[in-house]
Amino acid sequence: MRIATFILHIDSFIIRLGLVSILNRLQGVRVLKEFKANESFISFLENHPVDYIIIDQAGFDRLVNLYISKPELLELTILLKDSSLKDLNKGVLRGDVPATLYLTDEKETIVQTLQNLLQHRDDLSTKNSSEDLSPRETTIVRLVSMGLTNRQIAEKLFLSAHTVMTHRKNINSKLGIKSVSGLTIYAIVNNIITIEEVSSLP
Amino acid sequence: MINREWPMYRVILENHQLLPLLPRFNLKMGFGELSVDEVCRNHGVNTDFFLEIANAYLDELYVPGEGLSLFSLSTMVSYIKSTHKYYIDIALPMVEEKINRLMSRSALSKKEISLVTNFFNDYKKDFMAHLSQEEENILPYVLELERQSAQDLPDPEFIQKLQTYSIHEFEKEHDRLETSLKHLYELIIKYLPPFEDLQLCHQVLNDLAALMKDLVDHADVEDKVLVPRVADLEALVLSRTSTV
Incomplete structure (x- = not known):
């Protein structure tokens, strides 16, 4: 899980403190900085890897022009609304922020909302790194086990040596196996190759 | 859940898997009727720390409790180092010696033998590299964090590092060491021709199984005891600097 980084732009000290204490208890979360009413976070965004901005209703109202000029900020924004009844700045946002918190929320609700958000983010980032090898990767593991070098594999599969290297790296990180001998045994026990087919000089 | 008041001999009698701990x-046997707490204190071991580790070993779902805040991270780090030492000095050489003996007495083809011995040599290299990455990077980071947390004004460079790095990143790398051993185990019982020396073969399999279990448990200790404790401290250090 990659760390999710947060900044807070909340006028009330007490509310800020409360949110920070909840955020700090969540796994994989970093609060990078807190901003008060009259402080701007724009320059901070340029120099820091910020994943989420939690902003209160008053702050959002004040910065509405900023959001109009930089709508991409909405993707990072978690709104802290006073209550679910009031709807603010309908023109700018209509449910396009990733999450909304309410001042009236209980701790459990807040934790749940944030965890769903982080879970969703994790799902997106791990979609392409499943433990299962792709058919192409399986072929490469087979050829590696037969004792072929990367260059030989590249020639056989009509790939560039660089592409084969990339596949090898992905295989290593998916399986957590670096050595040829380790891959060979993996290939045997996963029926990718038989012992007879394995190179005699691994 | 083990309790500090229990006699140590009962704990070990009923939880055989704690033996390698x-x-x-550095706890010597001959416990007599001494309680867990007494044995620990006699050997200069923090009882709460021992209990956290032992309970994490016994229960896969164990969540570390209040005991966490009662010991220092340096205690934890030195425990991890002594576990590494156990792997390097005892567990790995023991199974390696038996594998080599098993191979030399077997009717396996040259190819099959080199398959196993090459595998184990490479595995050992990867294993050592994994441990030294921890000893050279992770553990010094943990100690540095503890040192910085004790200061009124932590080093700004360290704070900068903290903003993008967390101990949680190390977690994901962490359940891999036993996977290859499982492949080897499977190779032996499923794909290689049967071994004449069945007893030695069983010993190898037992050693492999014990090492796999130990590695899983050790990763558990690191993920469930060390990581949360370090994460708490990271948050504490950061929260102090962001409110200054």
Whole structure:
């Protein structure tokens, strides 16, 4: 899980403190900085890897022009609304922020909302790194086990040596196996190759 | 859940899998009727720390409790180092010696033998590299964090590092060491021709199984005891600097 980084732009000290204490208890979360009413976070965004901005209703109202000029900020924004009844700045946002918190929320609700958000983010980032090898990767593991070098594999599969290297790296990180001998045994026990087919000089 | 008041001999009698923990804490047997707490204190071991580790070993779902805040991270780090030492000095050479003996007495083809011995040599290299990455990077980071947390004004460079790095990143790398051993185990019982020396073969398999279990448990200790404690401290250090 990659760390999710947060900044807070909340006028009330007490509310800020409360949110920070909840955020700090969540796994994989970093609060990078807190901003008060009259402080701007724009320059901070340029120099820091910020994943989420939690902003209160008053702050959002004040910065509405900023959001109009930089709508991409909405993707990072978690709104802290006073209550679910009031709807603010309908023109700018209509449910396009990733999450909304309410001042009236209980701790459990807040934790749940944030965890769903982080879970969703994790799902997106791990979609392409499943433990299962792709058919192409399986072929490469087979050829590696037969004792072929990367260059030989590249020639056989009509790939560039660089592409084969990339596949090898992905295989290593998916399986957590670096050595040829380790891959060979993996290939045997996963029926990718038989012992007879394995190179005699691994 | 083990309790500090229980007699140590009962704890070990009923939880055979805790046996390999004893040398790591330098706890000598001959417990008599002494309680867990008494044995620990006699050997200069923090009882709460021993309990956290032992309970994490016994229960896969164990969540570390209040005991966490009662010991220092340096205690934890030195425990991890002594576990590494156990792997390097005892567990790995023991199974390696038996594998080599098993191979030399077997009717396996040259190819099959080199398959196993090459595998184990490479595995050992990867294993060592994994441990030294921890000893050279992770553990010094943990100690540095503890040192910085004790200061009124932590080093700004360290704070900068903290903003993008967390101990949680190390977690994901962490369940891999036993996977290859499982492949080897499977190779032996499923794909290689049967071994004449069945007893030795069983010993190899037993050693492999014990090492796999130990590695899983050790990763558990690191993920469930060390990581949360370090994460708490990271948050504490950061929260102090962001409110200054």
